[in-house]
Amino acid sequence: MEKTLKIPLSELRTVRLVCNRADCGGVAEMPTDRLDGLTGAVSCPSCGHALMPRTIGSISGLKALGMTLKSLAGEPGFSVEFVLSAPVGHPDV
Numbered sequence: 001m002e003k004t005l006k007i008p009l010s011e012l013r014t015v016r017l018v019c020n021r022a023d024c025g026g027v028a029e030m031p032t033d034r035l036d037g038l039t040g041a042v043s044c045p046s047c048g049h050a051l052m053p054r055t056i057g058s059i060s061g062l063k064a065l066g067m068t069l070k071s072l073a074g075e076p077g078f079s080v081e082f083v084l085s086a087p088v089g090h091p092d093v
């Protein structure tokens, strides 16, 4: 059995980038409403590694995500929600 959480798009306010370098795990957080203005890489606050997203077309994936989120937030005919599921009894539910 699962429990689901429905998260409205408007509540997605922060994106976390977790550095995957060995023994690092540094986290860079950014407001979702600023992603569309990103230029270049984000630096890991712990090790300084460039957290460079792949590009989609000619723009970075993070910038594309920001543009997409803003576009969807302005849809007049429907609202977007994200669904998280977890087994009942999961400590986070």
Ligand SMILES: [Zn+2]
Binding pocket: 019, 020, 021, 024, 025, 026, 044, 045, 046, 047, 048, 049
């Ligand atoms: Zn790092």
